[in-house]
Amino acid sequence: xxxVARPAFTGRKARFIALCLLPGxxxxxxxxxxxxxRGAVIAFxxxxxxxxxxxxxxxxxxFRSVLAEDRFWTALRNTGTWVAVxxxxxxxxxxxxxxxxxxxxxxxxxxxxxxxxPWAMSGFLIGLLWRWMFNGQFGVVNDLLLKAGIIDxxxxxxxxxxxxxxxxxxxxxxYGVTFFAIMIMxxxxxxxxxxxxxxxxxxxxxxxxxxxxxxxxxxPTLALIVLLRIIWILNFPDLIYAMTGGGPAGGTDIVTTFLxxxxxxxDYGRAGAVGLLxxxxxxxxSVFYLNVTRFERSR
Amino acid sequence: MRRLAKGVVLGAWLLITLFPLYWIVVTSxxxxxxxxxxxLRYWPGxxxxxxxxxxxxxxxxxxxLLNSLLVSLVAAGAVTVTGVLGGYVLARFSFPGxxxxxxxxxxxxxxxxxxxxxxxxxxxxxxxLLNRLAGLMLVYVAMLVPFATIIMRGFYERIPVAxxxxxxxxxxxxxxxxxxxxxxxxxxxxxxxxxxxxVQCWNELFLAITFIDSxxxxxxxxxxxxxxxxxxxxxxxxxxxxxVSVIPTLIxxxxxRRYIVEGLTAGAVKG
Numbered sequence: 001x002x003x004v005a006r007p008a009f010t011g012r013k014a015r016f017i018a019l020c021l022l023p024g025x026x027x028x029x030x031x032x033x034x035x036x037x038r039g040a041v042i043a044f045x046x047x048x049x050x051x052x053x054x055x056x057x058x059x060x061x062x063f064r065s066v067l068a069e070d071r072f073w074t075a076l077r078n079t080g081t082w083v084a085v086x087x088x089x090x091x092x093x094x095x096x097x098x099x100x101x102x103x104x105x106x107x108x109x110x111x112x113x114x115x116x117x118p119w120a121m122s123g124f125l126i127g128l129l130w131r132w133m134f135n136g137q138f139g140v141v142n143d144l145l146l147k148a149g150i151i152d153x154x155x156x157x158x159x160x161x162x163x164x165x166x167x168x169x170x171x172x173x174x175y176g177v178t179f180f181a182i183m184i185m186x187x188x189x190x191x192x193x194x195x196x197x198x199x200x201x202x203x204x205x206x207x208x209x210x211x212x213x214x215x216x217x218x219x220p221t222l223a224l225i226v227l228l229r230i231i232w233i234l235n236f237p238d239l240i241y242a243m244t245g246g247g248p249a250g251g252t253d254i255v256t257t258f259l260x261x262x263x264x265x266x267d268y269g270r271a272g273a274v275g276l277l278x279x280x281x282x283x284x285x286s287v288f289y290l291n292v293t294r295f296e297r298s299r
Numbered sequence: 300m301r302r303l304a305k306g307v308v309l310g311a312w313l314l315i316t317l318f319p320l321y322w323i324v325v326t327s328x329x330x331x332x333x334x335x336x337x338x339l340r341y342w343p344g345x346x347x348x349x350x351x352x353x354x355x356x357x358x359x360x361x362x363x364l365l366n367s368l369l370v371s372l373v374a375a376g377a378v379t380v381t382g383v384l385g386g387y388v389l390a391r392f393s394f395p396g397x398x399x400x401x402x403x404x405x406x407x408x409x410x411x412x413x414x415x416x417x418x419x420x421x422x423x424x425x426x427x428l429l430n431r432l433a434g435l436m437l438v439y440v441a442m443l444v445p446f447a448t449i450i451m452r453g454f455y456e457r458i459p460v461a462x463x464x465x466x467x468x469x470x471x472x473x474x475x476x477x478x479x480x481x482x483x484x485x486x487x488x489x490x491x492x493x494x495x496x497x498v499q500c501w502n503e504l505f506l507a508i509t510f511i512d513s514x515x516x517x518x519x520x521x522x523x524x525x526x527x528x529x530x531x532x533x534x535x536x537x538x539x540x541x542x543v544s545v546i547p548t549l550i551x552x553x554x555x556r557r558y559i560v561e562g563l564t565a566g567a568v569k570g
Contacts, residue, residue, distance in 0.1 A: 013392070014394070016388075016473060016474075017388050019384075020384035020385055020387060020388040021385050021388055021389075021400070023380075023381050023384070023385075024381040024382070024384070024385045024444040024448055025400070027381070027437070027440050028404070028407065028441055028445060030422075030441070031438050031440075031441030031442075032412070032415065032441050033403070033407075034418075034422070035415035035418035035419040035422055036410075036414055036415040036418075038415075038418035039414045039415050039416075039417060039418045040414070042417065042418060049417075049420075097312060100309055101309075111309065111313065112556075113553060113556060114313060114316070115312065115313055115316050116559070117316070117320070117549060117552070118316060119552070119559070120498065120545070120548045120549050120551070120552035121502075121545055121548065122502030122503075122504065122548075124502070124504045124520055124523075124524075125502070125523075125541050125545060126319075128523070128537060128541060129319050129320075129322075129323050129541065130319065132322075132326065132534055132537070132538070133319060133322060135534075137335075138334065138335055138336075138337075138339065138534075140322055140339060143338075174316070174319070182559055182560060182563060183560065183563060183564075231409055234411075235410075235411045235413075237413075238504060238505075241504075241505075242527075256411055256413055259411070259413050259414070260416070260505065263413070263416045263417045263420075263509070268417035268421075271413075271414070271416070272414065272417070275411065276414070278411055278414075279414065282409070282410065282411075
């Protein structure tokens with residue numbers, strides 16, 4: 001789309017390009033890349049905010065100390081659960097919603113406006129909202145479950161490790177279904193109508209049409225949306241921070257809440273080490289994922 | 300039958316989506332005694348605005364609101380201008396380093412920026428920008444430039460180049476052509492970018508709590524974060540604060556619903 005017959009690359013043009021790009025580049029370089037690189041360097045230093053008199057390079061000591069800590073491994077396991085379970089429900093519920101909203105019906109616009117509102121809220125506010133609803137004493141979730149006869153006594157949802165993880169995932173699913181619904185609806189609309197016409201001439205049932213026409217067409221988009229989503233859920237400590245702060249006893253810690261605790265604790269050396277570990281994990285996962293889904297070839 | 304089933308499912312989902320919002324509004328309107336009493340009432344026995352009044356009289360919420368507004372308005376403005384300029388160049392020219400720059404911007408949308416949180420604190424401290432709204436604005440601009448540039452580039456690519464070329468044939472310089480012909484066509488997209496950026500700043504928590512702890516520089520999320528104490532949360536005030544801070548974003552998002560897909564793709568919201 002962007003390729004256009006372009007005039008020669010002249011000095012005046014180069015100046016224009018530089019002028020337009022420079023403000024953004026400077027901001028990102030100074031306030032994003034510089035601190036990121038410094039964070040990576042600090043990972044190999046003893047660097048504690050409360051004792052900056054000496055910050056010697058200590059090799060891999062920070063990594064060793066992080067990897068020796070049980071809480072880190074708990075956080076890592078929790079991250080797996082948090083990402084996989086949240087993603088599973090977000091994806092299938094979102095897909096279902098997108099299919100239901102695919103055809104025009106009276107009031108669809110209004111419905112979408114209402115059902116998509118959680119997206120305008122921050123993860124922090126959503127976390128607070130659900131923290132209140134999951135309250136062990138005065139929470140409405142307990143009240144509704146009691147009324148429905150599903151439970152006999154109130155559950156301290158956010159106070160017990162098992163329930164706490166379930167609770168933050170429920171909140172995350174509630175939040176993220178919208179994202180998938182929007183993105184999958186857009187993908188569905190990109191399937192050319194002629195494909196369906198051809199399929200129905202051939203007498204294919206709707207299920208077969210979906211399986212043989214729709215799905216293959218949107219598969220590359222789906223693969224990419226899912227990867228983006230995995231990365232974002234992993235980078236999304238806001239909701240957990242607001243609901244449980246990672247507790248009880250690290251039961252809902254994920255790697256990013258663990259990282260933030262290191263920063264708040266002032267141990268920037270260890271924070272840097274955790275950051276690099278997470279980054280390495282993300283990179284290797286992305287490469288693996290793109291290979292498995294064969295994103296390039298199917299494009 | 301099929302239509303009925305569809306209606307029931309859609310209705311149920313709407314209920315599940317809206318109930319938490321309803322619940323927080325109801326909580327904010329209940330007297331304190333009623334919030335913490337059994338049995339739970341699904342409609343306040345007595346509607347009160349005491350939590351809202353408290354917010355502005357005791358908690359100085361007016362100041363936080365103004366701070367949030369100021370930071371978000373200014374930072375979103377700067378981000379949008381940067382995106383309008385940078386996106387144009389990335390959409391219309393090929394030049395050495397273009398791919399690398401796109402990649403450098405995309406990477407910031409993918410990796411956990413929390414790795415930069417500590418060093419960013421040190422940098423802000425060196426620049427004497429801690430506890431200052433200006434410092435927060437600078438960091439927010441940097442945080443949102445990649446998103447704004449990427450989304451604007453996408454908007455430019457939908458506009459035929461012929462439009463600008465025609466203006467340039469008439470003797471207008473590139474910049475004039477841009478200002479007179481391209482920008483007017485782009486206005487809705489520019490507005491959407493501005494709103495996305497505004498909402499991101501309005502909602503941002505972790506950078507703000509890292510850099511701000513003085514009362515007169517707190518933004519709304521920082522203030523709400525300090526409402527959370529170890530053992531006790533005043534849920535009446537918290538609910539009222541949630542309602543107050545969410546109303547502007549709801550209105551703004553309703554206004555830019557058409558651009559939501561573009562926004563999500565470019566990374567307007569993560570998580």
